[in-house]
Amino acid sequence: MSVKNIMRTGIVTVEMDDSLGMIKEIFDNASFHHLLVVESNRLVGVISDRDLLKSLSPGVGTASETTRDALTLNKKAHQIMSRHLITLNPNAEIYEVINVFNNQGISCIPIINEENNPVGIISWRDILKHLSRAET
Numbered sequence: 510m511s512v513k514n515i516m517r518t519g520i521v522t523v524e525m526d527d528s529l530g531m532i533k534e535i536f537d538n539a540s541f542h543h544l545l546v547v548e549s550n551r552l553v554g555v556i557s558d559r560d561l562l563k564s565l566s567p568g569v570g571t572a573s574e575t576t577r578d579a580l581t582l583n584k585k586a587h588q589i590m591s592r593h594l595i596t597l598n599p600n601a602e603i604y605e606v607i608n609v610f611n612n613q614g615i616s617c618i619p620i621i622n623e624e625n626n627p628v629g630i631i632s633w634r635d636i637l638k639h640l641s642r643a644e645t
């Protein structure tokens with residue numbers, strides 16, 4: 510089975526200069542855990558919700574929030590994104606995806622076309638959902 514049969518195609522992208530405030534708002538209102546960072550529609554990075562949490566001051570959004578805390582929301586996507594990307598194409602086989610997850614310590618794999626444009630994303634959760642459906 511190939512990735513194109515399992516990947517999620519409803520991807521959400523942000524630009525390199527988008528603020529962490531905007532990224533936080535996306536994550537606060539979404540049920541996914543990864544954003545793809547693009548420049549001229551080409552994939553250049555990935556931001557996980559964990560990357561965002563590590564980058565924000567712990568006081569953000571609390572009653573004790575200071576001006577300094579709030580300023581962390583002005584940082585830009587390119588300042589926190591993962592640049593070392595492991596990607597696959599839509600025709601990659603499911604066993605290749607599993608091998609990448611087992612050997613690379615990552616939680617999502619962006620799926621790109623020949624022009625390095627993101628066309629989907631797959632997480633280990635997507636693999637588990639697919640396998641659980643296949644057993645029923």
